[in-house]
Amino acid sequence: MSGNNEVIGLIAGGGQFPLLVLKGAAAQGHRVVAVFFKGHSNPDVCALADASVELKLGQLSKLISFFKTNGVTKVVMAGTINKPKALDIRPDFRAAKLLFKLATKGDDVLLRAVTREFESEGMEVVGPHSFAPQLLTPAGLLSGRKPSETEQADLATGWKTAKELGRLDIGQCVVLREGVITAVEAIEGTDAAIRRGCELGGKGCCIVKVFKPGQEDRVDMPSIGLKTVQGMHELGATCLGVEAGKSLFFDLDKAVEFADKHGICIVGLTEEWFSGS
Numbered sequence: 001m002s003g004n005n006e007v008i009g010l011i012a013g014g015g016q017f018p019l020l021v022l023k024g025a026a027a028q029g030h031r032v033v034a035v036f037f038k039g040h041s042n043p044d045v046c047a048l049a050d051a052s053v054e055l056k057l058g059q060l061s062k063l064i065s066f067f068k069t070n071g072v073t074k075v076v077m078a079g080t081i082n083k084p085k086a087l088d089i090r091p092d093f094r095a096a097k098l099l100f101k102l103a104t105k106g107d108d109v110l111l112r113a114v115t116r117e118f119e120s121e122g123m124e125v126v127g128p129h130s131f132a133p134q135l136l137t138p139a140g141l142l143s144g145r146k147p148s149e150t151e152q153a154d155l156a157t158g159w160k161t162a163k164e165l166g167r168l169d170i171g172q173c174v175v176l177r178e179g180v181i182t183a184v185e186a187i188e189g190t191d192a193a194i195r196r197g198c199e200l201g202g203k204g205c206c207i208v209k210v211f212k213p214g215q216e217d218r219v220d221m222p223s224i225g226l227k228t229v230q231g232m233h234e235l236g237a238t239c240l241g242v243e244a245g246k247s248l249f250f251d252l253d254k255a256v257e258f259a260d261k262h263g264i265c266i267v268g269l270t271e272e273w274f275s276g277s
Contacts, residue, residue: 033051173194183200223250
């Protein structure tokens, strides 16, 4: 990102991601003001931000007003929001008006609409990886073990299936075993989908997580991490494919070390991986 001394408005969800983004933005010389949501956001963010406010999900007018009062020029969204709980939001008038205009309420459609609201107020929405580029998933084989022939076939099937589901704005992750889809991610999130898929498919399942075609990468990138790989081992899954360059991998070194210890294969997927080029 060019230029110092800009004011970054951070919309913080849960997990370590918003904290990493805040620290990265501060290291680049920016002032960071944060909005967080009780029961959703990492509370450590407000302690480190230059200014912060707690809001309820759906209070779009107050959020924009807080950012404008603090001179925010760029907005970044980082961290998880509990989607089942998010269904209980009580939108203010501005948020309700925005929702009323939408034909569907999928993640990508909603996030695009929110992005336009910020941009209409003169605030540019930027990707969180602008401040934490080290989290982008590398391409190619990441673990010591290569995928078996069966796992490679499952990676290919999982890639195509997840991309098709992504076009429908459903989810980013599928679980399969020997060509049979055992779970598709919906509102429950990746870890819950993996658990369900592995319980149904048994040992030897393959997990594939991709970037949705046409997805807004400034506000919603697929993410995976050490916890996911540990859960795979517990459930007997043996292979993980994550789209490279367009997804975030937290604690990658620790995850690979754990995977190698337990014989799990991890691949940073690209179209070239399947073409062999």
